[in-house]
Amino acid sequence: MSADPADRIEELTGLLSRLPGLGPRSARRVVLYLIRRRGTLMAQIARSMEQVARDTRECRQCGNVSMDELCAICANPARANGQICVVEDLADLWAVERGRAFRGRYHVLGGTLSALDAVGPEDLGIPRLLDRIGPESVSEVILALNATVEGQTTAHYIADALHDSGVTVTGLAQGVPIGGELDYLDDGTISAALNARKRV
Amino acid sequence: MSADPADRIEELTGLLSRLPGLGPRSARRVVLYLIRRRGTLMAQIARSMEQVARDTRECRQCGNVSMDELCAICANPARANGQICVVEDLADLWAVERGRAFRGRYHVLGGTLSALDAVGPEDLGIPRLLDRIGPESVSEVILALNATVEGQTTAHYIADALHDSGVTVTGLAQGVPIGGELDYLDDGTISAALNARKRV
Numbered sequence: 001m002s003a004d005p006a007d008r009i010e011e012l013t014g015l016l017s018r019l020p021g022l023g024p025r026s027a028r029r030v031v032l033y034l035i036r037r038r039g040t041l042m043a044q045i046a047r048s049m050e051q052v053a054r055d056t057r058e059c060r061q062c063g064n065v066s067m068d069e070l071c072a073i074c075a076n077p078a079r080a081n082g083q084i085c086v087v088e089d090l091a092d093l094w095a096v097e098r099g100r101a102f103r104g105r106y107h108v109l110g111g112t113l114s115a116l117d118a119v120g121p122e123d124l125g126i127p128r129l130l131d132r133i134g135p136e137s138v139s140e141v142i143l144a145l146n147a148t149v150e151g152q153t154t155a156h157y158i159a160d161a162l163h164d165s166g167v168t169v170t171g172l173a174q175g176v177p178i179g180g181e182l183d184y185l186d187d188g189t190i191s192a193a194l195n196a197r198k199r200v
Numbered sequence: 201m202s203a204d205p206a207d208r209i210e211e212l213t214g215l216l217s218r219l220p221g222l223g224p225r226s227a228r229r230v231v232l233y234l235i236r237r238r239g240t241l242m243a244q245i246a247r248s249m250e251q252v253a254r255d256t257r258e259c260r261q262c263g264n265v266s267m268d269e270l271c272a273i274c275a276n277p278a279r280a281n282g283q284i285c286v287v288e289d290l291a292d293l294w295a296v297e298r299g300r301a302f303r304g305r306y307h308v309l310g311g312t313l314s315a316l317d318a319v320g321p322e323d324l325g326i327p328r329l330l331d332r333i334g335p336e337s338v339s340e341v342i343l344a345l346n347a348t349v350e351g352q353t354t355a356h357y358i359a360d361a362l363h364d365s366g367v368t369v370t371g372l373a374q375g376v377p378i379g380g381e382l383d384y385l386d387d388g389t390i391s392a393a394l395n396a397r398k399r400v
Contacts, residue, residue, distance in 0.1 A: 008251060034253075050247070052231075
């Protein structure tokens with residue numbers, strides 16, 4: 001046990017510097033901070049990370065994180081309201097959940113269609129989505145995909161695939177964000193908001 | 201084992217958001233990134249952190265991190281050259297080591313004297329430093345303390361305490377940093393560099 005602790009600390013710094021938003025310098029700062037709190041915060045983080053890494057899996061049905069075969073949302077009968085919200089990844093699912101406006105279920109694609117990266121419909125679980133329509137009596141599929149070219153291409157593909165299934169396919173409204181100032185918005189958003197204007 | 205994984209993930213996000221440089225949003229981004237790599241990077245970080253938290257202690261002699269009673273530097277007879285470099289904390293020790301110019305031993309204070317925070321000489325291990333002078337045949341104590349008011353107050357106190365011990369007490373030179381542009385330097389640094397000018 002007389003290995004140089006500097007090696008271990010160096011190893012930990014190297015691992016942490018691979019995280020988004022951290023570089024070699026900020027990783028070193030984090031490690032120093034943790035070493036000063038090694039009995040408390042550091043041990044807690046290590047334990048928590050180990051648990052999450054060990055117990056987290058993907059929901060067989062929707063692709064959300066879960067600790068069982070089915071995630072908490074898919075296992076909750078109150079969320080079976082005939083709506084499925086299609087999102088690109090987990091971060092988007094969390095974003096929609098934070099909004100508290102949606103009470104149905106999700107379908108996490110895990111990416112967008114991309115010919116360049118050879119990502120096809122099967123990689124995104126789109127056949128799995130189509131298979132859910134009947135058994136879950138889905139009446140509406142909400143495409144909550146990013147307003148990027150890739151997101152919109154994927155949305156078009158899914159809308160096409162659902163065309164003959166009889167479900168309503170909707171997309172998020174585009175317009176001025178709450179609290180947004182017109183002066184700072186791009187032209188495309190203003191045009192979209194104008195075209196979709198509503199009687200007040 | 202059917203606890204909502206969201207709780208565990210929330211807990212991990214909360215812990216990570218306490219790290220320097222990370223807020224709630226960047227912690228969430230890190231957690232998402234880790235969940236996607238839960239079998240590889242996340243498990244590695246958890247293991248590495250757990251080892252460092254478990255095995256790291258403070259060197260009995262100098263206060264450096266160590267896995268034994270004595271740190272690698274104190275245990276290395278080649279570093280017993282009669283010089284002790286006094287630094288404020290571990291980060292400063294690492295900074296001096298990266299410079300590769302110093303081949304003696306260290307003394308980590310763990311802070312600076314502060315009447316406001318009730319940090320006295322005993323809290324900084326200054327008596328322990330004085331006790332090292334004789335047994336380690338120390339001939340020079342280099343005060344590598346930060347050029348702040350607190351750092352310089354502490355340096356003065358240590359220099360006073362060592363006054364009758366017969367060791368040479370030195371401090372880091374002040375001047376223009378390597379690669380520094382005069383135009384961007386503060387007036388104090390330029391005055392210090394002028395006053396300490398050397399024949400070339």
